[in-house]
Amino acid sequence: MNRRVVITGIGMVTPMALGVEENWKHLLKGDSAVGYISLFDASTFPTKIAAEVRNFNFADHFPTDGKLDFAGRNTQFAILAADMAFKDARLPGYDFDKRRFGIYLGSGEGKQDFFNFVKIIGESWNGQSVSNAKFVELGEKVFHPIMEQEQEPNMAAAHLAEIFHAYGPNSNCLTACAASSQALGEAAELIRLGKADIMISGGTHSMIHPLGVTGFNLLTALSTANADPTKASRPFDRKRNGFIVGEGAGILILEELEHAKRRGAHIYGEIAGYGTTADAYRLTDAHPEGRGAIAAMKMAINKSGLKVEDIGYINAHGTSTVVNDKIETLAIREVFKEYAYKVPISSIKSMLGHLIAAAGAVELIVCLLVIRDGIIPPTINYEFPDPDCDLDYVPNVARRKQVDVALSNSFGFGGQNVALIVKRYRS
Amino acid sequence: MGIGTEPFWSGIAEGRSAVRPISLFESANFPVKVAAEVKDFDPKRFIEQRKSLKVMARDIQLTVSAARMGMEDSAIEIAKIDPTRLGISLGASLISMSIEELSPSVRYSLTESGAFDIGKFGSDGMNLLFPLWMLKYLPNMPACHISIMYNAQGPNNTLTTACAASTQAIGEGLKVIQRGDADIMITGGGDAKVNPLNVLRYYFSKCLSASARPPEKVSRPFDRDRDGFVVGEGAGIVILEELEHARRRGAKIYAELVGYGTASDGAGSLGQGFNGRGLAYAAESALDDAEVNRDEIDYISASGLATVLADRAETAGIKSVFGAAAGGIPMSAIRSMIGYPGASIGALQLIGAIMTVQRGVLPPTINLETPDPECDLDYVPNTAREKEVRTAMVNSFGMGGHTASLILKKFV
Numbered sequence: 001m002n003r004r005v006v007i008t009g010i011g012m013v014t015p016m017a018l019g020v021e022e023n024w025k026h027l028l029k030g031d032s033a034v035g036y037i038s039l040f041d042a043s044t045f046p047t048k049i050a051a052e053v054r055n056f057n058f059a060d061h062f063p064t065d066g067k068l069d070f071a072g073r074n075t076q077f078a079i080l081a082a083d084m085a086f087k088d089a090r091l092p093g094y095d096f097d098k099r100r101f102g103i104y105l106g107s108g109e110g111k112q113d114f115f116n117f118v119k120i121i122g123e124s125w126n127g128q129s130v131s132n133a134k135f136v137e138l139g140e141k142v143f144h145p146i147m148e149q150e151q152e153p154n155m156a157a158a159h160l161a162e163i164f165h166a167y168g169p170n171s172n173c174l175t176a177c178a179a180s181s182q183a184l185g186e187a188a189e190l191i192r193l194g195k196a197d198i199m200i201s202g203g204t205h206s207m208i209h210p211l212g213v214t215g216f217n218l219l220t221a222l223s224t225a226n227a228d229p230t231k232a233s234r235p236f237d238r239k240r241n242g243f244i245v246g247e248g249a250g251i252l253i254l255e256e257l258e259h260a261k262r263r264g265a266h267i268y269g270e271i272a273g274y275g276t277t278a279d280a281y282r283l284t285d286a287h288p289e290g291r292g293a294i295a296a297m298k299m300a301i302n303k304s305g306l307k308v309e310d311i312g313y314i315n316a317h318g319t320s321t322v323v324n325d326k327i328e329t330l331a332i333r334e335v336f337k338e339y340a341y342k343v344p345i346s347s348i349k350s351m352l353g354h355l356i357a358a359a360g361a362v363e364l365i366v367c368l369l370v371i372r373d374g375i376i377p378p379t380i381n382y383e384f385p386d387p388d389c390d391l392d393y394v395p396n397v398a399r400r401k402q403v404d405v406a407l408s409n410s411f412g413f414g415g416q417n418v419a420l421i422v423k424r425y426r427s
Numbered sequence: 428m429g430i431g432t433e434p435f436w437s438g439i440a441e442g443r444s445a446v447r448p449i450s451l452f453e454s455a456n457f458p459v460k461v462a463a464e465v466k467d468f469d470p471k472r473f474i475e476q477r478k479s480l481k482v483m484a485r486d487i488q489l490t491v492s493a494a495r496m497g498m499e500d501s502a503i504e505i506a507k508i509d510p511t512r513l514g515i516s517l518g519a520s521l522i523s524m525s526i527e528e529l530s531p532s533v534r535y536s537l538t539e540s541g542a543f544d545i546g547k548f549g550s551d552g553m554n555l556l557f558p559l560w561m562l563k564y565l566p567n568m569p570a571c572h573i574s575i576m577y578n579a580q581g582p583n584n585t586l587t588t589a590c591a592a593s594t595q596a597i598g599e600g601l602k603v604i605q606r607g608d609a610d611i612m613i614t615g616g617g618d619a620k621v622n623p624l625n626v627l628r629y630y631f632s633k634c635l636s637a638s639a640r641p642p643e644k645v646s647r648p649f650d651r652d653r654d655g656f657v658v659g660e661g662a663g664i665v666i667l668e669e670l671e672h673a674r675r676r677g678a679k680i681y682a683e684l685v686g687y688g689t690a691s692d693g694a695g696s697l698g699q700g701f702n703g704r705g706l707a708y709a710a711e712s713a714l715d716d717a718e719v720n721r722d723e724i725d726y727i728s729a730s731g732l733a734t735v736l737a738d739r740a741e742t743a744g745i746k747s748v749f750g751a752a753a754g755g756i757p758m759s760a761i762r763s764m765i766g767y768p769g770a771s772i773g774a775l776q777l778i779g780a781i782m783t784v785q786r787g788v789l790p791p792t793i794n795l796e797t798p799d800p801e802c803d804l805d806y807v808p809n810t811a812r813e814k815e816v817r818t819a820m821v822n823s824f825g826m827g828g829h830t831a832s833l834i835l836k837k838f839v
Contacts, residue, residue, distance in 0.1 A: 099690065099708050109521050118543045121526055130530045133453035136623045143630035149697055152521055152628075153566070153587040157575045158696035158827035167708055170691035170829045171595055174519070174587045175567045182584055186599065187758065189606065195688075208547065211524070214553045215561030280510065280574040280584035283482065283562050292580060295511060299608075384696065413495075414571035416583045425604035 005188040005423055008265040009089025009253030010365045011081040012128045012218075014352050015051035015246050019084060024369050027377040028398045030310040032230035032351050034244050039208050040114070049229040050208045050354030051246035053077065070146040071159065071399065072110025074366035077249035077358075078156040078204035079163060080100035085200065086164065089253040094263060097293040102168030102196040103157045106179025106203035108220055108357040110151040114210050116142050156204055159335035168196045174357065177317070179203050180250060181420050182361030185274035187254050197259040204249035204360030216245060219284060221321060235318035236325045236389040243319040246353030250361030253375045257418065268368040272306065274403065275299030279415030286323055286411065290331030296417035297335045304405075304421045308336045312403035312422070313370050315340035315363045316349025317411045318379065319354055328354035328409065344401065346394040360410035360418065367422050374402045428765055430468060430483070431752060434730035435775070436782045438764065440811050444643035445765050446657050450653065451621045458637040459630060461645050462621040463659030463766030479572065479802070482562045484522045489662035489771075490569035490617025491576070491773040497664035498577060501678065503611065505577055507776040514581030514609040515573055516600035518592025518616025518770040519566040523820040531555045573613060576814065587770070590730060590825025592616050593663065594773025598668050598687030598833055615777075617662030618769025626658055632698035632826070634734050648731030648760040648793035648803040649738050655700055656733045659766030663774030665781075682781045684716025684766075686834035695828030701737045703744030705830035706822055710748045712824070713832035721749055724834075725816040727788055728776040729806070730824040731760025732767070741824060742802045757814065759792045759807040773823040777833060780819040784837050787815050 010020050015033035017023045026033075033051045042048045058064065058076040062083060068076065087091060124134040149155075157172040169190050175182050180203025187201035207213075216222045223242035225232040233244045260267060277299065279292035287294070299326060315327055333340045335383055348366055355362055370376055375398050382395035405423040412418075428445045438445060445463040454460050474480050483491065536552035538544050562568055567585040573803035574583055582603050584597045593616025600612035620629070629635040636655035638645045646657040673680060692706035694700035714721060720834035730741055746753045763778050768775065783789055788811050795808035817837045822828040 041545050042693070045547045045553075046549075062654060087539075098693075102689075103691070115543065118533045118536075118548075121530055122537050122541060122543055124526075125530070125534060130526050131453065132526065132623050133455045135526055136452075136454060136565070136627060137456040137625045139623065140630065140682075143627060143631070146697065148628045148631050154587065154589050154592075154827040154829065155696060156519075157588070158829065159827060161691040161693045162696055163671075165693050167693050167705060169689045170588070170705075171689065172587050173584050175570075175583070175585055176565065188600065191600065193606075193791075195716075210548070214548075214556070217563075218556055218558045218560055219562075220558075225503055229690065248786070276582040276584070277511070277514070278570075278580050279575040280578050280580045282575070283559070283568070283571055296743045395595065412567065414565065415574060416567060416570070 003194060004257040004357045005191045005271040006256050006257050006260050007252050007268040007368060008255045008260050009085040010268060010271050011051060011084025012086060012362055012365055013077040013081045014248035014362060016352055020147045022289055023297065026062045027348055028375055030378050030396060032380065034229045034233055034353055036229060037208060037413050038383050040210055042213060045213055046217045046224050047213060049232055050246055052208055053247055056373045062399050070144060071150045073206035074108055074110055075150065075156040075159055075206040078107060079159060081249040082160055082200050084344055085251040085253050089265060093223055098167045098190035100168050100197045101166045101198050103160050103166050104183045104199055105154050105157045105172050106183035106357045107156040107172050108207060109153050110155055112151060112209060112211060113143055113147050122350060134402045139239045155410040158321055160200055161303060166200060173261060173418040176412035176414050177356055177408040178361055178416045178418040179357035181410035181418035184361060184364060185276060185418060185420060188271045191254060191256050194402060197256045198250060198373045201254050201356040202251040204246040205355055205357035206407045207245055208247050217282055231381050233320045233350050233353055235320045235350050235379050236381050236386060236393045238384040238386035240322060240325060243321055244353035246355045248355045250365050251359050252361060267425040269371050269422045270425045272423040273300035273304030275419040277417045281415055284413060286327045290327040292415055292417040293328060293331035293411055294334050296419040302418035306405060308339050311405050311407050313406040314343055314345040315367050315406060315408040316345050316347040318349050318410040320349060326388045329391055332391060340391055344399060346379045348377055363408050364422060365407050370397045370403050370406055371424050375400050393400045428598050430770050432778060438719055438787050439779055442791045442793050442811055443764060444793060445688050446642045446646055448642055449621060451622055455481060457552045459626055459635055460496035461642040461657055463657055464621050465660055468654060469740055473689060476839040482559050484563045485619040486522045486617055487569045487572065492572045493662035493664040494613055494619060497666050499753050502664040510578045510580045512581050512610040513579040514594040514603055514612050515570045515578065515579050515583045516612055516614045517570050517585050518596040518773060519569060519585050520589060520618055520770045522564045524564065526623060546583055564823055569617060579613065579802065586661050588829040589827045590772055591823045591831040592770035592831035593833035594823035594833060597774065597777060598689060598831060601684050601687050604667055604669050608617055610669045612667040613664060614667055615664035615774035616770045618771045619660040620658045620769040623658050629658055634698040637774050645795050646733060646763050646766055648733040649793055650795050650807045651798060651799040652739065653733045657766035659768035660774060661768035661771045663771050663778050665774060665777055665790060680838045682784050683836045683838045684833065685836050686713040686719060688712025689831040690718055698826055701740035703740035705828055706741055706744035706824045707747045709832040710822060717834040721737055722752065723818045724820050726783060726819045727758035728821040730756045730761040730822050731762040731764060732825045737825060739801045742804055745804065757789050757805050757807045759790055761790055763793045776821045778786040780821050780835060784816050784819055784835060787813055789814050
C-alpha cells in the first residue's frame with residue numbers, strides 16, 4: 001500500500017504571537033521576538049535575554065476547569081496549538097475512528113518548582129552535607145504535587161490524548177533540538193504503515209527557567225549580547241555568538257491522503273521525505289564535516305524521489321552558533337553542489353529564537369506557508385558576511401518566490417539530525 | 428536483580444524479590460522506604476573513559492553499561508558493518524538533578540538570613556557547577572554516548588513515554604529496520620528512579636506503595652491487597668537485526684520480533700483513570716502487525732503497575748482482546764519482583780519473555796496471596812511454571828496512559 005501523508009491543520013504558539021497567521025505576518029516583516037527575560041530574575045545571569053511567550057494566560061484561551069493550571073507551560077502551549085490545528089483542520093464534530101487517531105510529539109520537560117526546590121536544598125543542610133532525609137521530608141510538604149508530576153516530558157502527549165480522545169499510537173520523543181521534526185517524521189511513518197489515519201504531531205518546549213539558562217550558559221551555547229536583544233540572534237552572520245533560547249509549540253495535523261480527500265479537507269502540503277541520522281561524534285560538537293547533517297538531507301531527498309534542484313527553499317537549523325551555522329553551510333554545499341548557491345536559505349531563529357524541541361515543528365509550518373503564499377521569511381540581523389557562510393540566506397527582507405518543495409533541517413544537541421521535505425500537494 | 432542477563436533471568440525464574448530497604452538515599456522520615464535497586468553496580472567496569480563517566484548520571488551509566496553487554500553479546504564487529512545502517516532507539520525519562528551536585532551552588536547563593544538570592548546564583552553560584560553539567564541530565568544522552576561508542580550513524584531516537592518508553596523504542600526500532608532504514612538497531616532503555624526527586628514525584632501521583640510490609644512483599648500486582656508500585660532502576664538492551672544480515676554473519680539468534688502495536692487509554696495522565704482500552708488496542712494492533720492469531724499467544728508478560736485501578740484495567744483490556752480464552756493464557760508481571768524501573772521496564776519485560784521462549788519457564792507473579800475478584804486471570808501466582816512458549820506478548824501500560832505491545836516468536 002502506498003499511503004501518502006498530507007498536512008490538513010496547523011497551529012502555533014510562539015514568542016512572536018499566538019496563532020499561525022499572526023506569527024506569519026510578523027515573520028514576513030522581519031520582526032524580532034527577543035527581549036529581556038521576565039519569567040525569572042535573570043539580571044545577573046550571563047544571558048539576560050530570551051524569546052518568551054509574553055503575558056500568557058492559558059485560561060484566556062482554553063477552557064480549563066483548573067485541572068491544567070499546574071501543567072507546565074510546554075503542555076499549555078501544546079494544548080493551545082493543538083486546539084488551533086484541530087479546528088483549522090475542521091475536525092471538531094467530524095466522526096472518525098479514534099483508535100486510528102494518535103499523537104506523536106517532541107516535547108520537552110515541564111516546569112520545575114525551582115524556588116521551592118532551592119529553598120528545600122538550603123534548608124536540608126545539616127552542617128556538612130545535604131540531608132536527603134530532610135529533603136524528602138520537606139519536599140513532601142512543600143512541593144506542589146501536580147506541578148511535580150507535570151514535569152515528565154510525556155505529559156503533553158498524555159493530556160492531548162485525553163482532550164482530543166486520541167486512542168491511537170501515542171509517543172513522545174526528546175532528541176533535543178531535533179525532537180519535533182523527528183516526531184513529525186515518525187508520525188508520518190505510522191500513517192504510511194497503516195497504524196493511524198490522523199496524527200497530531202509537532203512539539204513543544206519551555207526552557208526559560210533558571211536551570212535551563214544555567215545549563216546552556218555553562219556550555220557557552222547562548223548569546224550574551226544583552227545590550228541589544230533584538231539583534232542578538234544573527235544566524236550565518238560573522239558576529240553571531242550563540243543562540244537565544246525561546247519557548248513555544250508548533251502542532252500539525254498529519255492525515256492520510258484518501259482520508260483527507262474523502263472529507264474535503266484543506267491540504268497545506270505533503271510530507272515528501274524524512275531523513276534521520278546521528279553524528280556519532282561528540283556530545284556537544286557537531287561533526288566537523290557535517291557528515292550526519294549531510295546524510296540526513298540526502299536520506300530525505302532520496303526518500304522523496306526528488307532532485308536537489310527541485311528544492312525551492314531550505315529552512316535552516318540556523319541557530320546562530322558559530323559552529324552550527326558553519327557546518328550546516330558546509331553540509332548544504334556538499335549535498336546541493338552548485339545549486340547550493342541558487343537555493344534561498346533562511347533561519348527564522350533569527351526572529352523567534354530557538355524553541356528547542358518545538359523548533360522543528362514551527363519551522364515545518366513556516367515551510368508550508370512559504371509554499372502556500374510564495375514568500376520566504378528572511379534571516380534578520382544579517383550585517384557582516386562570514387566567508388565560511390557564503391550562501392544566500394535571504395538577508396533581512398522577505399522575498400517573493402514560488403516554492404513547490406521545501407527542506408527543513410533540525411540538528412539536535414547530542415548529534416541527532418533530522419531533515420524533512422514538504423511539497424505542494426498535487427493529486 | 429543483578430548485572431547481566433543470567434542473574435536477571437535466574438532471579439525472576441526463581442521468583443526472588445529484588446525489593447529491599449532503600450539504600451541509595453536516606454529515607455528515614457519518608458512514607459516510602461523500599462525500592463528495587465541495582466546492587467554492586469560499578470560503572471567503571473563498562474565505561475573506561477573517566478571523562479565520559481563524569482557527564483553521566485546514574486540512568487545514563489546503567490543504560491550505557493547494558494548497551495556494552497548487549498553489543499558484546501551480539502558479537503557484532505563494528506569494523507565490518509556499515510555505520511550508517513546501525514541505529515539506536517531507546518526509552519528514557521526525565522533524569523533527576525543530583526541534589527548533592529547542586530547544593531554548593533545553592534548554598535553559595537544564600538543570603539545571611541538563609542534565603543536564596545537568585546542574583547547571587549546568576550553572577551557566581553552557578554559557576555560552582557561544572558561546564559558540561561547539563562549533559563548529565565538530558566534524556567537523549569544515553570543514545571548519544573552509545574552512538575559514539577559504536578559509531579552508530581543511523582536513525583537515532585529517544586522516547587520518553589514512561590511505562591511504555593522502551594517498549595515503544597523497541598517497536599519503533601523494529602519498524603526502522605522493516606522499512607529499510609537500518610540493518611541493526613540498538614534498542615531498549617534505562618532509568619534510575621531511586622532518588623529523592625523521583626520518589627517524591629511518584630509519591631504525589633498516589634501510585635506508589637507506602638506499605639509497611641516486609642520489602643519483598645510490597646510489590647503485589649493483581650493481588651487483592653495491592654496498594655501501588657515499588658520504585659526501581661535498571662536498564663535493558665536488545666539488539667535487533669535484520670534476519671539476512673544476522674544469518675550472513677553467523678549471529679546467534681535469541682528470538683524473532685514479529686509485531687508491535689501502540690495506543691493510548693486517553694486517560695491516566697496523572698496516574699488515574701486507566702481503562703484498559705489503550706492496552707487492548709495496542710495488543711490488537713500488535714497481533715495484526717505480526718499477523719498472529721490470538722490463539723497462538725502462549726504467554727503474556729504483563730505490565731502489572733500494581734495499583735487497584737491499573738491492574739483491573741489491564742485485566743479488562745486483556746479480556747476484551749482474548750475473550751473467553753483470556754483465562755487460559757498465563758500472564759505474569761515481573762514488576763512483582765523488580766518493581767517499576769522506570770523507562771527500562773519494557774526492555775526488561777522483553778528480555779524476560781525472550782528467556783521464557785528460550786528456556787520454557789514462565790516467571791511468576793509473586794506476592795499473589797489473595798485474589799482480587801476483578802483480576803481473575805492466570806497470573807502464574809507465586810511459583811514459576813514450565814511451559815513451552817512459541818509465541819509471547821509483552822504489554823506495557825501505565826503512567827500517562829501510553830500503551831505498547833510487542834510480539835515475539837521462537838526463532839525457527
